[in-house]
Amino acid sequence: MSKSLIYLPQYIHPKEKQQILSDLRRLYPIWEMRFSKNNPPPEGQNNRQLLRPVYWLGNWQFACLNYYHPPKGIFHRCVQAEPFPPVLQKIIDKVEELVRQEFLERDVPRHWHLNTCLINYYGSKIEGDKKIDVARVGEHKDFEPGPVASISFGERALFQFVSSRSKESTSQVVLQQWLDDCSLQVFGGEKFKKHLFHRVQRVEKKCDILKGFHTENFETRRINLTFRYVPTEHIQELHKFPPALQEDVGPYVQELAQHSDYFAEVLAQSKTRSVPSI
Numbered sequence: 568m569s570k571s572l573i574y575l576p577q578y579i580h581p582k583e584k585q586q587i588l589s590d591l592r593r594l595y596p597i598w599e600m601r602f603s604k605n606n607p608p609p610e611g612q613n614n615r616q617l618l619r620p621v622y623w624l625g626n627w628q629f630a631c632l633n634y635y636h637p638p639k640g641i642f643h644r645c646v647q648a649e650p651f652p653p654v655l656q657k658i659i660d661k662v663e664e665l666v667r668q669e670f671l672e673r674d675v676p677r678h679w680h681l682n683t684c685l686i687n688y689y690g691s692k693i694e695g696d697k698k699i700d701v702a703r704v705g706e707h708k709d710f711e712p713g714p715v716a717s718i719s720f721g722e723r724a725l726f727q728f729v730s731s732r733s734k735e736s737t738s739q740v741v742l743q744q745w746l747d748d749c750s751l752q753v754f755g756g757e758k759f760k761k762h763l764f765h766r767v768q769r770v771e772k773k774c775d776i777l778k779g780f781h782t783e784n785f786e787t788r789r790i791n792l793t794f795r796y797v798p799t800e801h802i803q804e805l806h807k808f809p810p811a812l813q814e815d816v817g818p819y820v821q822e823l824a825q826h827s828d829y830f831a832e833v834l835a836q837s838k839t840r841s842v843p844s845i
């Protein structure tokens with residue numbers, strides 16, 4: 568029978584885990600703000616920092632560019648970014664095969680392939696001598712077309728699919744799943760991708776801290792990688808973005824460029840090759 572939700576514990580082999588975590592230890596995740604000068608918060612809202620440091624591979628969807636959101640929000644949302652390290656690419660090739668075998672054809676768009684990866688770091692913020700647990704994600708949908716695949720490392724997380732909240736009632740949990748270390752979850756289709764929202768309610772605290780990641784003032788206890796598909800024509804080099812948007816993401820790119828040759832080149836190109844506004 569075809570599926571639209573898969574959960575496979577121990578999908579990642581311990582050797583692959585070791586290699587992936589060592590690749591991730593070379594990255595310097597950043598803290599993004601939700602809004603920016605040219606994309607200010609809506610009336611009555613303040614700008615805010617995301618609850619966790621993040622890193623993106625394949626293409627970077629900066630929060631202040633409002634994420635990829637078809638049908639209207641498709642241009643100037645996805646900045647071309649670093650490729651997946653080889654071990655991840657190999658795993659993702661296998662996941663794509665699994666999806667093509669198991670999912671209904673109508674739930675897998677033409678040209679679908681997992682070319683985008685959001686790396687979320689879950690844990691506690693360290694402020695002076697206080698630790699503030701921020702290991703959660705509020706209910707939302709992922710708007711990239713087709714199935715989304717998710718790989719987890721570290722402490723297990725309580726992941727929930729929920730029906731949307733209305734004015735009268737809070738959201739109802741339709742299905743929940745603990746996502747374990749080394750597990751793979753894939754979801755797609757009308758119900759899990761289009762209709763329901765999903766959220767991470769909490770991450771266990773069994774003192775299994777993940778060490779050696781460049782998450783400043785932050786104690787990481789879970790790392791989750793979600794793989795998505797953005798049509799390649801909607802992924803653009805930063806120097807082709809409108810100057811105002813380049814200005815908004817400029818500080819983040821500068822920060823990334825301090826530790827990434829790739830983003831150092833992106834920064835150089837955005838200084839020399841940008842098309843001036845008319």
Ligand SMILES: O=C(O)CCC(=O)C(=O)O
Pocket residue numbers: 685687704709717724726746765766767791793
């Ligand atoms: O951490 C997870 O398991 C899910 C993350 C998530 O919902 C997302 O990246 O959109």
